Amino acid sequence: MKKWLKYENFWTRNIGTFLFFYGIILVSNYFSVEETDFNDFSNFQLFGFLVVLYVLVLTYNLLFIQKLLFKRKIKYFILGSLLYMPFMALFFYLFSCQTGEKASYLNDLSIAFFALLIGSTPFFMHTWISENAIKTKKDLLNKNAELTFLKQQISPHFLFNALNNLYGTSLAAPEIVSEKILQLSDLLRYQIESTKIDYVDFNEEILFINKYLDYIRYKTSNLKITNTINGSVENSLIPPLLFLPLIENAVKYSSETENPTIEIDWNINHESIVFGIKNTFQNQNSRINGTKTGLDNLYKRLEILNIKHELVSNAEQSSIYNVSLKVWKTN
Secondary structure: OOHHHOOOOHHHHHHHHHHHHHHHHHHHHHHOOOOOHHHHOOHHHHHHHHHHHHHHHHHHHHHHHHHHHOOOOHHHHHHHHHHHHHHHHHHHHHHHHHOOOOOOHHHHHHHHHHHHHHHHHHHHHHHHHHHHHHHHHHHHHHHHHHHHHHHHHHOOHHHHHHHHHHHHHHHHOHHHHHHHHHHHHHHHHHHHHHOOOOOEEHHHHHHHHHHHHHHHHHHOOOOEEEEEEEOOOOOOEEOOOOOHHHHHHHHHHHOOOOOOEEEEEEEEOOOEEEEEEEEEOOOOOOOOOOOOHHHHHHHHHHHHOOOOEEEEEEEEEOOEEEEEEEEEOOO
């Protein structure tokens, strides 16, 4: 289903809600035998009145409830509400004057209060349902991640290859075996512990990636890796192991080439993180069957975590593969 048809789409959800309530009022007016305030309005006037009212309530929900109340800025929320209600009451007052009725600003102030109260109730319900839905998806994702790791423990290819390398190192250079065992232990520990949490400090993730790259360099002596960071990684939270599948793919496909090369670039600012990676690959007679499972899983994970992102991949040249992942910060 197209994104604009989904309930999660802001415009689809709100336009649908507005038309639903507008339809209810039209139907109730049509079948009503009693005179109501709305009976004196034309459909065009009624539509305009409800549009402005809905926009006022929606603005209150987004600016005051979502930005202030939900972030525990109670004082600013109360002050903002006290200032916003008179402004909204003015709308009712001016509209009453236009209809020729005897206008009472105090009465319109009370109407504004109840309009905001009633209009905010669906917003609270929507927020509660959305948060629980996201939490459920995250729990499922974590369970799948734990299950995947358990499967990897049953068939530990990475660990098997690492032990083979350590065995060769123990024969050629036994003095560094203990250091390599500690490196491997750190990598496995981080991967195990990170499956239990939703977000990690970006510094920790960068540290893990650097350790992983160091280990890969040791394991594949002819592999050339550059890792450039532009910007500050301070005070940023990201989902753990988010970029690892892209790095693992680059390592896997570059290993087939005569001069394996991987170039990693990070561009970080206060709004987003842009991760770019280029690697050599063998575009003909490759022994690796690409299933794109890693990219598909990454797409699904970003969607479930509800993280705004842009993921682009393409063969830049005949033997260079380029992937760019931009994620907007959540804090």
